[in-house]
Amino acid sequence: MKTFYQTDPGKVRERNEDSVIISVNKNNEYLMAVADGMGGHKAGEVASSMAINHLTKEFDLLDSIGDKKEAIKWIRKQVEEINNEIFAYTNENEKSKAKFIAKADGVLCGIEVAMRVFSLLDEEFTYTLYQKDGENIKKGDVIAEIEGRTIYLLKGERTALNLLQHMSGIATLTNDCVQQIEGTEATIADTRKTLPGLRSL
Secondary structure, eight states: OOOOOOOOOTTTOSSOOOEEEEEEOTTSOEEEEEEOOOTTSTTHHHHHHHHHHHHHHHHHTOSOOOSHHHHHHHHHHHHHHHHHHHHHHHHHHOEEEEEEEOSSOEEOOOHHHHHHHHHHHOTTOEEEESSOTTOEEOTTOEEEEEEEEHHHHHHHHHHHHHHHHHHHHHHHHHHHHHHHTTTSSOOOOOOSOOOTTOTTO
């Protein structure tokens, strides 16, 4: 049997988001499938390609697809697995944006450390800083804007915020103490009593 296929992006879309398979397994059985990329939906070509690649791999491993009932059961199983794969991929690759906004007046400290938390998790993470360490900030000030894969922003946000709030709190209190002794001969010294693992910060 000779098989052929041809797809076209049409007159609206710039790229073709459809994927096609014509595969033959060990028992000389044919699988023909088309995955519609749903033009206009984000990464439609990725989803369709993932579906076809999964079908190709699983069908090639089959000795036989079996009778009609077994074939339908197999297809349903593959559809469920493909759906789970695409869902997991979406969770890891969907991007979001967020802002760091000051909730109180103070001295900023640790913003680069907070950004590092996200960059370690996500190589696609990007950010824009509007305030720098050591600067006085006011309640409501936008400190930074960040963008990255949603799942990693959610994973890193608590650690990043804890570090930023802890370091900014110390900087703010230290600044208050420095202002209080201004004009005197007193000196503000640091302490050895730091949180385990955070002394280098």
